[in-house]
Amino acid sequence: MAEKDDDLSLSLRCPDNKNLVPSTPNFPSNLMRPALPFMHHHGNDLLKSPAAFNLCNGFFFDRIDVNQPITVIDYEEVVMASSPNNTVSSVSGKRSEREENDGERATSSLEEDDIDDAAGRKKLQLSKEQVAVLEETFKQYNTLSPKQKLALAKELNLRPRQVEVWFQNRRARIKLKQTKVGCDYLRQRCEILTEENRRLQKEVNDLRALKLSPHFYMNKNPPTTLTVCPQCEHVAVLSSSSSATQQPNLDAAHHQRPMPMPVSKFQS
DNA sequence: ACAAACTAATCC
DNA sequence: GGATTAGTTTGT
Numbered sequence: 001m002a003e004k005d006d007d008l009s010l011s012l013r014c015p016d017n018k019n020l021v022p023s024t025p026n027f028p029s030n031l032m033r034p035a036l037p038f039m040h041h042h043g044n045d046l047l048k049s050p051a052a053f054n055l056c057n058g059f060f061f062d063r064i065d066v067n068q069p070i071t072v073i074d075y076e077e078v079v080m081a082s083s084p085n086n087t088v089s090s091v092s093g094k095r096s097e098r099e100e101n102d103g104e105r106a107t108s109s110l111e112e113d114d115i116d117d118a119a120g121r122k123k124l125q126l127s128k129e130q131v132a133v134l135e136e137t138f139k140q141y142n143t144l145s146p147k148q149k150l151a152l153a154k155e156l157n158l159r160p161r162q163v164e165v166w167f168q169n170r171r172a173r174i175k176l177k178q179t180k181v182g183c184d185y186l187r188q189r190c191e192i193l194t195e196e197n198r199r200l201q202k203e204v205n206d207l208r209a210l211k212l213s214p215h216f217y218m219n220k221n222p223p224t225t226l227t228v229c230p231q232c233e234h235v236a237v238l239s240s241s242s243s244a245t246q247q248p249n250l251d252a253a254h255h256q257r258p259m260p261m262p263v264s265k266f267q268s
Numbered sequence: 269a270c271a272a273a274c275t276a277a278t279c280c
Numbered sequence: 281g282g283a284t285t286a287g288t289t290t291g292t
Contacts, residue, residue: 123278123285143271165286168271173283175272 126166130156134163138170 126134133156141148144167146160153160 125279125284146269162285164270166284169285172272 124162126158130158134166134170138167142171143167 133152137144137148137152144152144163149160149163152158153163156163
């Protein structure tokens with residue numbers, strides 16, 4: 001379960017149409033299905049692509065595959081699980097039993113769910129195959145038109161409502177993950193900025209202390225100004241007793257001897 | 269009508 | 281406890 005989060009790909013691709021066209025070669029052959037009526041990009045469908053969705057959804061990525069169980073490995077698992085030579089039923093254990101019944105559950109979901117809906121409802125667990133198809137479709141369309149919903153429901157032997165709910169929940173999951181990622185990013189930024197702020201505050205205090213120190217005023221007959229070197233951004237103390245027209249005392253000299261204080265940046 | 273948000277129930 | 285499925289409410 002936790003490994004799902006590892007598949008969090010942040011990219012800055014421009015969503016071009018090519019990206020949106022499903023690349024069937026990545027899809028396992030035994031999951032190959034006749035193209036759904038909506039497997040074409042025209043009209044509003046483009047607006048429902050994940051890329052468009054994530055761009056609209058803000059943040060810094062055009063795609064977050066958070067909580068995305070459909071990795072190459074997962075596809076292989078699906079292939080293995082559904083392969084006649086490698087049936088899950090050959091494996092002992094609770095889990096395998098459950099998976100074995102996935103097909104039945106999927107078919108029964110159409111008829112029985114209407115009955116035990118509201119009352120003591122059993123939780124429907126979608127089969128791996130169903131989830132795979134849903135995920136694959138979701139990669140291309142974050143939201144479905146009624147037509148798409150019906151077609152997908154028919155293909156998966158689910159009620160349109162179930163497909164609809166699945167997509168709603170999937171969007172919610174993505175949003176949650178995005179929020180978490182964004183939150184982590186902002187927290188990091190906050191830490192960095194806090195640290196920088198602390199450093200600058202210290203710098204200001206040091207400069208104030210320098211300004212108030214007797215040493216500072218002792219040979220301060222002429223007015224003195226603080227100037228920032230444009231090259232290294234070090235603060236230099238300039239005496240105006242030197243000619244006003246002459247270049248400030250910011251030549252290479254101060255680069256060679258250390259400043260009295262380690263002042264890296266000073267901005268008024 | 270639909271999506272989002274919130275919530276409960278269930279499963280592992 | 282987290283993930284998933286689904287019901288309810290609310291906003292557009």
